[in-house]
Amino acid sequence: MWNRRSVITAGITCLAMGGSVPALSQNFPNRPVTMVVPFPAGGITDAVARALASKMGEQLGKPVIVDNRPGGGGQIAAAYVRQQAADGHTLYVGATEMFVINPTLFRRFSYDPLKDFSPVTSLIASPLVLVVPANSPLTSVKELIAQAKSRNGGLNYASQGIGSIGHLLGETFRGKVGGKFNHVAYKGSAPALQDVMGGQVDFMFDPVITTSPMIAGGKLKPLAIASDKRSPQMPSVPTLAEMGVPGVNAGVWFGAVVKAGTPSPVIDRLNDAIHKAMKDPEVVKRFADQGMQAFPSTPAEFGDFMRTELAKWGPLIKASGASVD
Incomplete structure (x- = not known):
């Protein structure tokens, strides 16, 4: 009408x-x-x-x-x-x-x-989710932030490429929580996720669309959703705001x-x-x-x-x- x-x-x-x-x-x-x-x-x-x-x-x-x-x-x-x-x-x-x-x-x-x-x-x-390797010792956003502040050299995070949504969200996250985070740019989600799963990088922000099959398959571990509310596909995964990091939302x-x-x-x-x-x-x-x-x-x-x-x-x-x- x-x-x-x-x-x-x-x-x-x-x-x-x-x-x-x-x-x-x-x-x-x-x-x-x-x-x-x-x-x-x-x-x-x-x-x-x-x-x-x-x-x-x-x-x-x-x-x-x-x-x-x-x-x-x-x-x-x-x-x-x-x-x-x-x-x-x-x-x-x-x-x-x-x-x-x-x-x-x-x-x-x-x-x-x-x-x-x-x-x-x-x-x-589709909101972005913060994922780490399935065998990562990190079990929470709090632990990840603590590692970024205490580990020599900080943590490395992957992105889909320079200026990608994952890169920009990673920079927003770094600005909010402090600590040392080193950006590693890839050419798309697939190669970046491959290196996260392999432990070559510590974590990544990537859409639920692409990460959910790997999370379900036990290859990635989700720590938080970058959204105002939890994802229907991952209802047990808390938001970053729930983890004490408000204002870091993207999808x-x-x-x-x-x-x-x-x-x-x-x-x-x-x-x-x-x-x-x-x-x-x-x-x-x-x-x-x-x-x-x-x-x-x-x-x-x-x-x-x-x-x-x-x-x-x-x-x-x-x-x-x-x-x-």
Whole structure:
């Protein structure tokens, strides 16, 4: 349904475009819809998009196709979406990095997520969990902090890469608790987790999505969740706030946007289709099984959320000195 803001916006645009917007929105979609993903097939973002695509197609009455265009920290996929018409038939489905980290992390970045795109909805999120090797003598966050302060050379923590969410959260954690922490950057979660499991590094912050199978398999030991509340997938694992370290919260999240200038009624139609797809029992189960927590929003709410996240991570990225050419 249209809200008051959508009606006003549509009316103003209609006057400017001679009535073309109502016709466009009534006929939308008139061809297949494409969800452009800035990662290769098989990744988390790809899995999210494919889980939603078929159910969205049922709602929209047209096929929804997933198009993988990895590279450039999201810039290749974003450039493709920006080349398409602003008519809602092409969505950009990205993660935290594409919307709030990479614009500051990269020295030269080709798009502004708030100016070049219009928000459709947030999709799902997964909090980060602090994990140590399964055979680590550390059994609590308190012990980990004590080790960082007393051990010669401190502790080493892994991350998914320079400027990644795990790196930034690790720096936030270090700033809160003190002690000596040495950052070891990897090229993605998989190699980093491999070295955590092998004991080459002491700990890591990584999403519940990727760590839960290894925790269940007895290869990793969770010490705390970096979230306001405990994870449904790991209800016995306390939050960092419960462990005396408040304000160290982060997670990976995913969302959908369209090219700026897309009519509000079209955005509302996409928002409605995605939300209904996210409520489908098959999709709900798939997300839950993989440690994903759905958090759908209105377009305005998602826009506000991105602005809040940019304000949160931008200064920290600059303070860390992390950058990518």
